[in-house]
Amino acid sequence: MRVFAMRPGIVGIRGVMSELYLCMNQEGIAHGTKKFSNECLFKERMEENHYNTYSSLTHTGFFLALSQQGKLRQGNRVGRHQACTHFLPRKPSSR
Numbered sequence: 001m002r003v004f005a006m007r008p009g010i011v012g013i014r015g016v017m018s019e020l021y022l023c024m025n026q027e028g029i030a031h032g033t034k035k036f037s038n039e040c041l042f043k044e045r046m047e048e049n050h051y052n053t054y055s056s057l058t059h060t061g062f063f064l065a066l067s068q069q070g071k072l073r074q075g076n077r078v079g080r081h082q083a084c085t086h087f088l089p090r091k092p093s094s095r
Helices: none
Strands: 002-007 010-014 021-024 030-033 042-046 052-056
Antiparallel strands (some): 010 042, 042 052
C-alpha cells in the first residue's frame, strides 16, 4: 500500500500491486476501486503513541481498522483509541 498526500492532513491510499484505491462506503466497509473518488480520501492523524489513524473524510467517525487476523473491520464499529485502528508509519523505500 502506498499513502499519498492530497492536501495537508488528507491522504489517499493505493495498492502498489493491485493498483486499486482504498475507499470506505457509507456502511463503513473498506473496499478497493479503480476510480478515485471522495470516498477514497482519509484524514491522517498522528496519535500520542506515534501511531497513525486514518478516518474517512466523507463519512465522519469511520476509521480504517484491521482485526488481529489481518482482516478489515467495519469502520463504523471501531474508535480512534482502539489498537486495531493504529498503524505504524514507515519511511518510503528508496525505489
